[in-house]
Amino acid sequence: MEPNIFKYVWRHSRAEQLVILLLVVVSLPFYYFSLNLPKQIVNEGIQGQGFESPGSTQPIFRFDLPYGEELFGAPVTLFDGIDLVQRDMLLALSFSFLALVCVNGMFKLVINTRKGRMGERLLRRLRFELADRILRFPLLHLKRVKPSEMATMIKDEVEPLGGFIGDAFATPLFLGGQAATAMLFIMVQSFWLGLVAAGVVMFQSFLIPRLRRRILVLGRERQLTARQLAGRIGEIIDGGVEVQANDASNFERADLVSRLGHIYKIRYEIYQRKFFVKFLNNLLAQMTPFVFYAGGGLLAISGHLDIGALVAVIAAYKDLPSPIKELIDWDQQRLDVQIKYEQVIGQFQPPQLIDAALQSPDNEPGPPLAGEITASALTLLDETDQPLLRAVNFTVGVTQHVAVVGPSGSGTEQLSYMLSGLVWPSSGSLRIDGRDIERLPAAVTGRRMAYVGPSAYHFPGSLRDNLLYGLKHRPVRPAESDQAAGHDFLAEAKRAGNPDLDINADWIDYAAAGAEGPQDINARLLDVLDVVDLKSDAYRFGLTGTIDPERSPEVVEGVLMARAALIERLTSGGNDDLVVRFEADSYNGNASVAENLLFGTPRVPEFASKALAQNGTVAAVLREAELTEAFVGMGVTIAKTMVEIFADLPPGHPFFEQFSFISDDDLPEFRTIITRVESAGVEALDEAARKLLLGLPFNYVEARHRLGLVDEAMAERLVAARHRLAERLERDLPDAVEFYRADAYNAAASLQDNILFGRLAFGQAGAEQIIGDTLAEVLDDLGLRETVIEAGLDYNVGLGGGRLSAIQRQKLALARALLKRPDLLIINGATAAMDGAGQQRLVERILDLREGQGVIWVLQRPELASLFDTILVMRDGRLVEQGSYGELTKSESAFKDLVAAE
Amino acid sequence: MSIDQEVEILRRIPIFAKIDPPKLKLMAFASERVTYKPGQTLFKQGERGDAAFIVLHGTADVLINAANGPLRVASLSENEIIGEIAILCDIPRTATVQAATELTTLRITAELFFRMIMDFPEMGVEVMRVLAHRLEQTTAQLREVQAAR
Incomplete structure (x- = not known):
């Protein structure tokens, strides 16, 4: 890579830089005029120079050819101007001033926007080049770099470079031009005042960079230490098991403390130096106005300088320190950025890099390997x-x-x-x-060729994505999406030196897998899953997964048929008592009170089983159905039982986790509540205690917990409340819950839940096995097994395949390699x-x-x-x-x- | 049947007879109630034992593998405990047990059983007392058999 950032920037943005430079040059005369105008306004418009007699006029916008007198012997007037009286002159000059302010502002806007765009393009190019290099690192080098350090470099460390790139050439020119214009203007007004200003500026630009040299060194150290910190944090995460298993967390803490201390020291020193330089800079900048006020004032009193000129000099000087200061800042930034750039690209220069030509998307695999x-x-x-x-x-x-x-x-x-x-x-x-x-x-x-290693990586995404990963070498057919937008996107990518590869295109090399296209690739996926014995796993994933009913109406139909077939088969086998089906008008003792109330699958988290006790709509429905007191009463029974049976267990006992409605932390509170209930009755409880009790019955499952809380009468009341809640939800929040309906597919529930359409009965010996077998038989009969497996292909494998077992991960890697034949x-x-x-x-x-x-x-x-x-x-x-x-x-x-x- | 009725049944079983009701309630609460259809097996001879069963309702047959097929050696009904030996001494099941009628049991896992004993040592003492009592009975029977020779 190009070691000098200026050369890098120039090479990749020459045309754009030239346009910006041109704009800067064009803008400078306007800037000069805007400086000159105040003098004219004060001298002519307000003080009335040249308007000594009432009714006398002066020309405005008269324009002589510069140096006309020297060239042609007589002044050459290009435009005679318009004659105006004093008041009109003042207004005309003031409006001209306003117009110039606008023009200058527009120039600034256009130049800054273009600079920004250029900077962003170059940043994009640089980031791409760096990431591209990682893709070309030889494997042995790749294993030696720290991922988190690489990531911070591409993400954070090159960021300031983007801001600087826009300024690399335009800023020195613009600020330099501005400063020179202001300087020239002051010189024209008063040579001596100009000389003083120039002297101070020279001194400033000599001294400040010297003082800042140490800051640069510190800045480099700051960058390095911050990057190492990122690397260390990456290590702590990667080595999490070792850290915790060896009780080494405090050692790691000490390491962090020492690093942070070091970073603090560096940063604090930077601050101290930075603000000292700032102080000095400001002091020098304020010295000059002092000279102007004192010296210029004396000159004006003695009549060597008119007041308008002095005001203009002071106004012009107001504009001088900031370009100078910014120029000095720019120079500092230049050094800083050059250092950062060198440091970053140094990390991306391994001794060997895979030749880009070997990875070109245009390469052909050629004829089958033989010999x-x-x-x-x-x-x-x-x-x-x-x-x-x-x-x-x-x-x-x-x-x-x-x-x-x-x-x-x-x-x-x-x-x-x-x-x-x-x-x-x-x-x-x-x-x-x-x-x-x-x-x-x-x-x-x-x-x-294909390679499968012992610890193959799986990308976060579905089983299908991971299988197809081995087929994505280059786009095989363009994306169907908006052609024009896609074209613009790729054109912009090209301008930033990024390849015009479209992520939205279809990348799957169907032919390599022996398929014709998207329509028959699934069959091939199932084939390879079968070879590596992963098909039954995919079947299980499919059962617990959901499908989009809009996209696969035939699956929906099949599932509804399976729902009917399952119950039929269970009944004929005498096993219909193993599933307690959802019925709109009866209470399901094998589901919790919360599930019974909701009678559907939540689509939003506020209606999840665990959150139902806090749900405002549910609370309102309970009140209307006059169930609030009954719930508090059930809460009392539950709390009493829990307090009784968990009384002697030490806190933190696993039973709390496994069986209790109440965590060990809350047990003492409930004990107090129960004592109060026993002495003074439920009425004596405050609102907070009632709320706690009210929340308990929601998780209660009659068949499992067997406290006898939901008898027939209560079941009826709960079913009535269920209807009331459904009505209210349909009216107010139609998208919050997908209700159970015997004749409809429930898109929010899994395939298995849709087929079962009920709950496995608690305490029926071998229920799970029998149901699983019957389900498989039903699916086979209806020819739905493949469909379920295909739904299983959408199973998300998690980060690094974390939701798969080690064996499943290895099998999946083998299947991926086999798929591309x-x-x-x-x-x-x-x-x-x-x-x-x-x-x-x-x-x-x-x-x-x-x-x-x-x-x-x-x-x-x-x-x-x-x-x-x-x-x-x-x-x-x-x-x-x-x-x-x-x-x-x-x-x-x-x-x-x-x-x-x- | 509610949990209180289950506790009543547990109290009629000798090894649980002298244990505080709240502790029995905890055990019942933490245990699963399992229903078997006639002919379904609770466990097979030779399997590793992981739970004991208390018959809440119905009867179960105890079968032993004999040369000419399974041989019914006993029948267990309400308020009786099944399979406690295998979880206490960690030996394979000595017999097959299968439901003779519709059978409802309380399934107490080995883990729960040991945790209860660990947490409530007085329960361990009770178990010891019952086992010692059984041993004494067996020894007495053995003595009688020897004397009869």
Whole structure:
């Protein structure tokens, strides 16, 4: 990257800078006129110079050719002007002044807007270039950088650069021009006063930058320490387990304290110096007016200077210190920004960078890989030049199934990286199909080949997104959205040096997955999920997921059919008592009081079960239905029971968490309330206590808690309240709750809840199993299983795949690699989380699928190597044996030792 | 059946007989009431035991695997406890138990049982007393058998 920020800015914004410079130059004469006008207004308009006799006139806007007299011997008048009397002159001059103010303002507006736009474009370019470099970092370097430091650099540290870029050339010109104009004006009015002003300015611009030098050094330190702080915070988060498991949090606190102390010291010193410089600057700026008032006043009294000129000088001087100060500021900013720029780009210059041409979206994957993979004297050194792989030689066919075995640290992992083109050889060569691996473009290594490591990353998003990630190499068809807007967006991107790749386009390479397009890709996704045995997981995700009924009306229809079929099948099996269905006119003892009241799925958080007790609408309905007292009464019973049975348990006992309506913190309060109720009755309670009690019954489930609170009469009253609440909600908040309706799909509820349309009965032995099996049968009968699995593809895998188990993550990574049907599949121990039988089954299934296509698998369990055509045995970075399973097990061999060691 | 009735039943079982009602209530509250249909099994012989059951309603058959199929050795009905030995000594189930009629039980998990004993040592003492009593009975029976020889 260009090490000098000025050259960088100039190269990428020359045209725009020139336009701005031109605008600045054009604006300067107007500025000069606006300075000259006050003098004219005071001398001619107010004091009446040239209007000595009443009725005499003076020309306005008379314009002589500059230097006309010198050139032509006589003044050349280009415009005679308009003759005006004194009062009209004053008004004309004043309005001219107003007009000039407006013109100057417009110039400022246009120039600033253009500067801002240019700055933002360059900032965008710079940020893109930096992030682009991260995408081109070789893997080994990528592993050494701290993500949080990189992020702060791109996000925060280059930010001030954007502001400066707009000012890089225009500001010195504009401010310099302004200062020079003001200076020239003062000089014209009074040479000596001008000389004084110039002297002070020179002194100022000599002294201040010197004082600021130390501030710059401190600024650089501040930047570094702040970046390291960001890096440390990233480390604390990454190492969270170690910090907490080792009780090292206080050590980390000490580290933070020391860093913050250091940063404080630097920042405080900066402040002290900054404000001292400011003080000095202001003092010098105020010295000059003192000279003007004293000296200029004396000159005016003695008649050497007219008062109008003095006022104008003072007015002009008012405009002088600020451009000078800003120029000095600009110079300071220039140094500061140059340092920041150098520091940032220094971090983005690894010893080696992947050639951009290798990653170009225009590269083609070319014909299928064939022929052989040949390693000759293949060697890899780590950063301290210690060998990780030593002169490895082998030749295998691209379409062969190859097992790589060896103890950990024997170089198997590095070999898999190199075969995938992720790490390049230090010396020797690795050729695939006759081409050096490091010359292969990403279009080949990433499409014709696939790599799956032991801890594959999953991006936050759905299961589907993660499967399709391996197919998104370049846009295959443009976005359907607004063409013109999209075009503008990409045109602007180009102006900022960003590539015109559209994120909204369809990126999925359907052909690579063996699909025609969006219509049949799902079938392929299900195929690969089946191979890695992830289909049943997706089925479960699908059952707990929701669908958009508008988008899939056929699913809605199917689910409603399944709802009817499930009850039928349960009834015929004598199991209809296992589900207590939702019925609008009866109380469901297996659901909580809150759920019974709401009788629907909340669409907004205020109507979630937990929040219902605090909900104003619900409170009003309870009042109307005269249930408030009954709820308080139930609350008393619950509280009494809880106080009684939890009385002897120590606070913090897990039972509170598991079984209680009341947390251990609140127990004493309820104990007080119950004592008061027992002595003086419920009426004696204050509002706060009543509110607490009122909240308790909401979570009460009759079938589970068995306190006998909801008898038949109460159930009827609650159902009546349910109807009342529904009416009110339909009237006032029609979108808050989606009600249960036997004949309608509930978009806010999961597929499973929609099919069950009720609650599993508490305490029915084996209910869950029976219902799950029956549900599966019903879905199979109706041909809905695939639909459910497809809904499961929308399951969000969470940050880094955190909502999946380790085994699911590995399977998903394998499925992603299988989906793009690579010619060569390289797997580095990606089954470690599975048990032995699970690994064997998976290896067999994948090898079966890949019949006739290449697989290179670094195996954790050497005995699985019997399933492969060829085995490479590694030890200490060397290839010690190579051959088929039969050959290697015939006599004494390193391979046999490895198997025996298992 | 409400929780108070469950507590009444628990009190009729010897090992719980002398325990404070609030503690029994806690145990009932923290336990699941499970209903079985005739023929459904509570647990099978040889499985690891993770819970004891108290029969609230109905009867259960105790079956032992014999050479010619399962052999019914006992029948348990209301107010009786099933499977407490397996959770106390952490041994596999010594018999299969299955519902003979519609059967309602209170399922007390091993975890809950031990936590109760840990939190209320007097309950442990009660359990010990009952077990010692049973041992004494068994020993007496053994003595009688030997004397009869």
